[in-house]
Amino acid sequence: MADRRDVTVTPIRGGVATPEGFRTSALHCGVKANATALDLVVLAADVPASAAAIFTTNLAQAAPVIVSREHLESSRGVISAIIVNSGCANACTGPEGHAHARTMASETAQAIGCASRDVLVASTGVIGVALPIDRIVAGIRAAVPGLARSHGGDAARAIMTTDISPKECAVTVTTPRGAFTIGGMAKGAGMIEPNMATMLGFLTTDAAVSPALLQKALDASARDTFNAITVDGECSTNDSLFALASGASGVSIDEATYPALVEGLLAVSRELALAIVRGGEGATKLVAVTVSDAQTVDAARQVARTIANSPLVKTAVHGADPNWGRIVSATGRSGVTFDLANISVRIGGVLLFDHGTAHDERAPQAAEHLRSDTIQIDVSLGSGGPATATIWTCDLSAEYVRINGEYRT
Numbered sequence: 057m058a059d060r061r062d063v064t065v066t067p068i069r070g071g072v073a074t075p076e077g078f079r080t081s082a083l084h085c086g087v088k089a090n091a092t093a094l095d096l097v098v099l100a101a102d103v104p105a106s107a108a109a110i111f112t113t114n115l116a117q118a119a120p121v122i123v124s125r126e127h128l129e130s131s132r133g134v135i136s137a138i139i140v141n142s143g144c145a146n147a148c149t150g151p152e153g154h155a156h157a158r159t160m161a162s163e164t165a166q167a168i169g170c171a172s173r174d175v176l177v178a179s180t181g182v183i184g185v186a187l188p189i190d191r192i193v194a195g196i197r198a199a200v201p202g203l204a205r206s207h208g209g210d211a212a213r214a215i216m217t218t219d220i221s222p223k224e225c226a227v228t229v230t231t232p233r234g235a236f237t238i239g240g241m242a243k244g245a246g247m248i249e250p251n252m253a254t255m256l257g258f259l260t261t262d263a264a265v266s267p268a269l270l271q272k273a274l275d276a277s278a279r280d281t282f283n284a285i286t287v288d289g290e291c292s293t294n295d296s297l298f299a300l301a302s303g304a305s306g307v308s309i310d311e312a313t314y315p316a317l318v319e320g321l322l323a324v325s326r327e328l329a330l331a332i333v334r335g336g337e338g339a340t341k342l343v344a345v346t347v348s349d350a351q352t353v354d355a356a357r358q359v360a361r362t363i364a365n366s367p368l369v370k371t372a373v374h375g376a377d378p379n380w381g382r383i384v385s386a387t388g389r390s391g392v393t394f395d396l397a398n399i400s401v402r403i404g405g406v407l408l409f410d411h412g413t414a415h416d417e418r419a420p421q422a423a424e425h426l427r428s429d430t431i432q433i434d435v436s437l438g439s440g441g442p443a444t445a446t447i448w449t450c451d452l453s454a455e456y457v458r459i460n461g462e463y464r465t
Contacts (some may be wrong), residue, residue, distance in 0.1 A: 063316040064230045071224030073208035074239035075262035077102045077302025081202040082214035085195025086188060087143035087181070094214035096195040097140040100168055100203050105147060105300040106264075107135035108178070108271035110278055112295035118147035119157040120177040127161065127173045133267025133348045135358035136170040138258065138298060139163075139177055139196065142215050142243070146179040146187050147293040156187045163193050166198035178256050178296050180243060181217055185424055194270075218459060219243050220335050225327040225422040229263075229320035236263035236305040238320040242282075242328040248307040249431055251447030255332055257297040259324060265318060273314065274299045277321035284357070284366050286447045287336035287454070335447045336458060338456030343367055343373055343431040348444040350437050355392045357434065362390035363447075370452035373431055378422035380408040387435055398438025406431070 073080045080099050087095040109128055111121050128135070139160045144151045161175040179187070212222035226239035244255030265273070274297065282297055299321070301309075309317045334342045345364045350356035363369055366386040373378040380401045387399065400410040404425025406418050425431065431451075 062232050063319060065319050065321070066228045066230070068226050068237070070226035070239050071208035072099060072239050072241040072258050072260050073205045073211065074226040075237040075302065075304070077304035078260050078261050078300070079203040079205050080207045080211040080249065081199040081204065082207055082210035083195060083199050083202070084199075085141075086191035087274050089278050094157070094210060095141060095143045095309055096192065096199060097211045097214045098137060098196065098199045098203060100137040100200075101135070101141070101300060101302055102304070103302065104134045104136050104170070105173065105302045106267045106270050107131075107133050107273045108267060108299045109176070110274060111295045112292060114293050114295070116148065118145055118179060118294040119149060119153040120146055120179045121294060123157040123161060124176040124178065124296065127176055127229045132279060132288070134174065135176055135300060136174040137164050137168055137176075138300075140215055140256065141187070141192055142178070142180050142217055144181040144187050145294050147181045147183045147271065149184065149186055152186060156189045159189055159191060159392050160196070161230070161279050164200070167196055169326045176298060178294070178442045180215065180256050183293060192221065195354045196292050208241070208290055215241065215243040217243065218337055222329040223335070225324045226369070227320055227323045231307065231311060231316045234305065234307040236261060236307040240324045240328055241359045241454070242332060246334040255282065255295060257325075257328060259299040259316070261299070261320070262303065262305035263301055263307050263309050264305075265309040265317065267303040269309060269314060269443060270299055270301050273317045273321055276318050277325050278445075281322060281325035284446065285329045285333045286361065287333060288452075289338070289448055320453050323357050330448060333450050336450040338453040339450035340453060341373060341429050341451040343433065343449045343451065344446055345433045345435070345449065346444065346446045347435045347437065349439050349441055350392070350443040350445070351439055351441035353443045353445050355441075356443045357447065359387055359390040359392050359437070359449040360384050360445050361458040363433065363435065364449035367452055370449065373426060374451035374453050376426035377422050378403050378408060378419045378426060379420060380414070383433060383435060384409060388412050392437070394437045394439055400436045400438065403432070404410060405434075411438070
């Protein structure tokens, strides 16, 4: 196993098309009403690439999720392209929706010269609306000739729905065997909940990785990044996180260099995941909820997730109210066993509740911390356990209600 001290991860400018071996194209094909809004992306590999994915756990899965699962299995994890549209989720659209998802794959395959099973599909937008498939087909045919490494920024903009800005990131990972690059882009602002955090995410690397090892690394990196964020506790029909590896750098990943791949994926995924939360619908504050002294990591995550999803906690954060009682109450309904006499609660490092005793005289200090745009909430379960976990969330504002009250109208 490689010594992690021999591995450096350096942020660089770029996104999903930054690693060698990938090109993108983005345009407006007519899914979105705004004629200037990009709404279609083709992400293509120069040669067939190893692929891995994580999909929504929602049982009401959209057609693109089902088709991509099938194609990933039938191709044995070797993929040539991903076709993405925004503005329409193609979810809950019946047999017609499945046919449209397959058409997106087959048209992309024909345009780039591969089998349909070698194309993955992703859609995002309003649920229950039929895709304007003729416009998408025309868009695919127009987009493929424009594939280039320089269009990564356009791709990040084209996948946006209610996002306030595009989200992209890239790093160089240097190892004793050489350097490779990881890039990525993501979208998501509402319907965000761990287990897949509601989003579309795309990661690429020019390292050479087998599909099985890439899947293992993707699972490991998503656990504490994309699967550790929440905006509103809602798990979507379309969540998909994809990873592609071209091998163009010449650096091969095996069990010895696997930690370097995970470190790079973690760096890119964390940046993208936190950007999703910070840009959540109506959000004004990024909130980190850390639970410690738990018996297991899963228990710590469960408590942190319950606190992070509490509307009462999130509204208190928005109003800069250091209401530790809401935090304790959410902890108590998390389903994790603890002794109330042993727990402690801190906001911004200020101890507000400890072993059954309130320290309300310190509330003004905590309130001052809550007026900033980056918030830290810490809960110790006092169980003597070794486990700690963090879930990131945001505040809940009136603007969130306005955005979602008008989403379809």
